[in-house]
Amino acid sequence: xKRIKHLFLSLGAxxxxxxxxxxxxxxxxxxxxxxxxxxxxxxxxxxRELQGYDHPIHYSNRDQNQQNSAILEEIDNGAxxxxxxxxxxxxxxAIIEKAYEEEIPCIFLNRRPLDDDxxxxxxxxxxxxxxxxxxYVGSYPGYEGEKQAEIADTYxxxxxxxxxSPIDRNGDGVVQVAIIKGEQGHQDAEERSSACLQxxxxxxxxxxxxxxxxxxxxxxxAKEMAASLPFEDIELVFSNNDDMALGVAEYLEENEPDLFLxxxxxxxxxxxxxxxxxxxxxxxxVNDAPKQAKIIAELVSHLLDGTPLxxxxxxFLIESNYYYSMGxxxxxxx
Amino acid sequence: MNKRHQLKFTLTIWPSVIFASLVALTxxxxxxxxxxxxxxxxxxxxxATSEQVLTNYETYFSSAIEVSDIILxxxxxxxxxxxxxxxxxxxxxxxELNPEILSISLYRSSDSYPLAKDSESYYEVxxxxxDWYVEPLHDHYINIFNSHPSSEDIPYSYTLSRYxxxxxxxxNEAVLKIDFDFGEIVENISPVDLGEGGRFLIYDSDYDLIYxxxxxxxxxxxxxxxxxxxxxxxxxxDGHNHYLYAMTIANTGWRxxxxxxxDAIVAAVNNFILMICLLAIAxxxxxxxxxxxxxxxxxxxxxxxxxxxxxxxxxxxxANVDKFSGGNQEIADLYDSFExxxxxxxxxxxxxxxxxxxxxxxxxxxxxxxxxxxxxxxxLDSIIxxxxxxxxxxxxxxxxxxxxxxxxxxxRGHNIIPLADELAHARNYLLIQKMRHGEAIDFExxxxxxRIDGYYVVKLILQPLIENSLVHGLKEDETTHIKVTVGFDxxxxxxxxxxxxxxxxxxKVEELRKRLLATHEYKGVGIKNVYDRLRVxxxxxxxxxxxxxxxxxTKITIQIPKAKARVNDEAD
Numbered sequence: 001x002k003r004i005k006h007l008f009l010s011l012g013a014x015x016x017x018x019x020x021x022x023x024x025x026x027x028x029x030x031x032x033x034x035x036x037x038x039x040x041x042x043x044x045x046x047x048r049e050l051q052g053y054d055h056p057i058h059y060s061n062r063d064q065n066q067q068n069s070a071i072l073e074e075i076d077n078g079a080x081x082x083x084x085x086x087x088x089x090x091x092x093x094a095i096i097e098k099a100y101e102e103e104i105p106c107i108f109l110n111r112r113p114l115d116d117d118x119x120x121x122x123x124x125x126x127x128x129x130x131x132x133x134x135x136y137v138g139s140y141p142g143y144e145g146e147k148q149a150e151i152a153d154t155y156x157x158x159x160x161x162x163x164x165s166p167i168d169r170n171g172d173g174v175v176q177v178a179i180i181k182g183e184q185g186h187q188d189a190e191e192r193s194s195a196c197l198q199x200x201x202x203x204x205x206x207x208x209x210x211x212x213x214x215x216x217x218x219x220x221x222a223k224e225m226a227a228s229l230p231f232e233d234i235e236l237v238f239s240n241n242d243d244m245a246l247g248v249a250e251y252l253e254e255n256e257p258d259l260f261l262x263x264x265x266x267x268x269x270x271x272x273x274x275x276x277x278x279x280x281x282x283x284x285x286v287n288d289a290p291k292q293a294k295i296i297a298e299l300v301s302h303l304l305d306g307t308p309l310x311x312x313x314x315x316f317l318i319e320s321n322y323y324y325s326m327g328x329x330x331x332x333x334x
Numbered sequence: 335m336n337k338r339h340q341l342k343f344t345l346t347i348w349p350s351v352i353f354a355s356l357v358a359l360t361x362x363x364x365x366x367x368x369x370x371x372x373x374x375x376x377x378x379x380x381x382a383t384s385e386q387v388l389t390n391y392e393t394y395f396s397s398a399i400e401v402s403d404i405i406l407x408x409x410x411x412x413x414x415x416x417x418x419x420x421x422x423x424x425x426x427x428x429x430e431l432n433p434e435i436l437s438i439s440l441y442r443s444s445d446s447y448p449l450a451k452d453s454e455s456y457y458e459v460x461x462x463x464x465d466w467y468v469e470p471l472h473d474h475y476i477n478i479f480n481s482h483p484s485s486e487d488i489p490y491s492y493t494l495s496r497y498x499x500x501x502x503x504x505x506n507e508a509v510l511k512i513d514f515d516f517g518e519i520v521e522n523i524s525p526v527d528l529g530e531g532g533r534f535l536i537y538d539s540d541y542d543l544i545y546x547x548x549x550x551x552x553x554x555x556x557x558x559x560x561x562x563x564x565x566x567x568x569x570x571x572d573g574h575n576h577y578l579y580a581m582t583i584a585n586t587g588w589r590x591x592x593x594x595x596x597d598a599i600v601a602a603v604n605n606f607i608l609m610i611c612l613l614a615i616a617x618x619x620x621x622x623x624x625x626x627x628x629x630x631x632x633x634x635x636x637x638x639x640x641x642x643x644x645x646x647x648x649x650x651x652x653a654n655v656d657k658f659s660g661g662n663q664e665i666a667d668l669y670d671s672f673e674x675x676x677x678x679x680x681x682x683x684x685x686x687x688x689x690x691x692x693x694x695x696x697x698x699x700x701x702x703x704x705x706x707x708x709x710x711x712x713x714l715d716s717i718i719x720x721x722x723x724x725x726x727x728x729x730x731x732x733x734x735x736x737x738x739x740x741x742x743x744x745x746r747g748h749n750i751i752p753l754a755d756e757l758a759h760a761r762n763y764l765l766i767q768k769m770r771h772g773e774a775i776d777f778e779x780x781x782x783x784x785r786i787d788g789y790y791v792v793k794l795i796l797q798p799l800i801e802n803s804l805v806h807g808l809k810e811d812e813t814t815h816i817k818v819t820v821g822f823d824x825x826x827x828x829x830x831x832x833x834x835x836x837x838x839x840x841x842k843v844e845e846l847r848k849r850l851l852a853t854h855e856y857k858g859v860g861i862k863n864v865y866d867r868l869r870v871x872x873x874x875x876x877x878x879x880x881x882x883x884x885x886x887x888t889k890i891t892i893q894i895p896k897a898k899a900r901v902n903d904e905a906d
Contacts, residue, residue: 014500039851046645064582064584064585065385065388065581065582065584068564068582072565087584088582089475090476090539090584090585090587093587094539094563094582094589095564097563098563098564114476115473185406185475186475187475188399193501194499209501209502211411211501212410212411214407243709322375
């Protein structure tokens, strides 16, 4: 079936019906879901950056099987490069193998394949090909958490240090922290959560994680979960994203109007930035969708048109075929 | 010579070739479309069935992952006391709800210290380098699936292991290990009835086999799967056609491959193609047959016409096309025209023959009139001399001979006279000459034993030959003998005039022969005149041969076809 299709396609090309050079390269995008705020903003940026290419978007509805089918279909259609936002990180190996068989380069977005997938230990033709044609573009694991800790540190210092400041309400000098996680066991959630705690510790603070809840990355869910938090013991809230941070803020505004808690988010969404402006959040870390989209476009251009590979800088870290964006801090003047 | 085909062949072959091409094209197209449709239909069916199997497995595995998820969610907020006191009961409860779970245990990741387990199982020992323990530590955010070797009690089982974070105390980060019995599941939700050689495989991303419903050929099956990676494709396994569906099982790192035997489909398609091909061949044969009949109806009358025409080429104008009355209006018209033409040709030919005959006769007359008139004057002079010499008797004899001679010469205007008359004519001539020349000549006639009546010849053919002997052959002071012979053989009548006179040199004979064959007239050559008349009347078969030798004599022979000598076409 597929070979026949290819035959017809190449026949068509030979007859000049679809001149290869005339039609733009096919760079299909596979997003794991349609309702993810960050993925949506990344897709908007990608749409801008990939103007020169055909880039149909396939949403996989959180179903890896559906994503695989869409990928196979686009391979049959003659895809030139695959942009894959995985549903299941464990399926990356199969997609890479298939890409190798079909010799179609592959860039993974936002969800990182396993370490061995992009750097196969067996080497050989396959390993060499993968290292040259498969890439990952995303934010640096835990980087946002580290930046969240930096915001907290800056904030505390602006108060003249944490201990004995009004924020240390129980006066024990230990930072009592609540963590709002996106999901239990989710890479971004766990990395950010542990990195923000570790970041505070590294800066010399005594830290106690009083509570952690997970709210499925949603504002409403976070507001609901906030009811179970022991706010009298909490002095700082780290949220894995802005949506959930705003959910907690809303809960506090409605139920504890007299309590002021510093809340720090991640993503730098429009709502998040606005909340920083008006002081609802003390800060957020931009998950740099425009920067990632630009790097992805540069990689596509490298893979299809042979332009040079992107060069790393302070806002972009490159480790072999892993490309990590380093987001900026957005915070109010304390 | 370039080869020309018969009309019938041409009329049959070209429509047949065109028809056969059309049929072949149709059959090819139909077969292609049919097999494509069948393939596509089966492809969809196999895909749907296979996806259903995969969905069943994913549902099963997601229920296993759910167990690890709730433990992970609970563990994140547990302090050391709760881990120690509550977790074992919690594990027991989970096992009670999930009977396929064989054991649940938990080990601190920092030092492999056993933290908790269900009450019925035992802690693992010496596991620090085993995959189920190493892999979760390497990647904290995935469920690790490792299958176990088959044992007699539990043929299929696996371990799900996972890194568990602890938000209360990071020192309590741990690795969870859950063992599942897998046997009942594969029995219950694996597809059955995949056909001969069909099978269901579960394998990991290194293509190590975890489960197969097939007993043999699994290595080959895995090799095919490795080529496809994921997707669906037609493959050959152990000589059988299969649809191979390969896909990942979400969140496990494992994959499934389903081989569905497609022999029946291939056979059905092949049967269809075979049948349609047979039908096509039958249709083509029928068409050729019909074309041959039609072509025959057109070509046969034309062939008959052609045969009749070829008779014309061999000068036979008795063509008859009435034999064939079939055929179309055009053919009938053609036949009518042909018949009219043949009739016209017949008439024209008859006229032509008649005309030729007339011409021949008038030519003959003209030639006969060329007989030398000096003979008459000389003879009359001789008679006068005889009368003057008082030899009245001799003169009378001579006049009688002359009278007969001329009577025969005239022969009532006939060209053809009985052979006897021609011989009498020659004898009278010789008598006259004998009387004139006296002892200088002598002559004799030699006749065959058989009767010569019933033979006719062109008249005045012997006299010129005798005259030739007298003119060229007479010896001085010696008697020259002249012999006239009549002879026959099977096919010819021979008239010979022989003398023993001077004879001729070979060169002279040659010249004489040449003159006979020349086309233009030589004045005063009697033999040439005879020769021409013979040829005019008898055609190629008549001839004159001349033999002569100096001092020996000359022999001239007339040869006439016997059959023609028996005919007197001037008889009334």
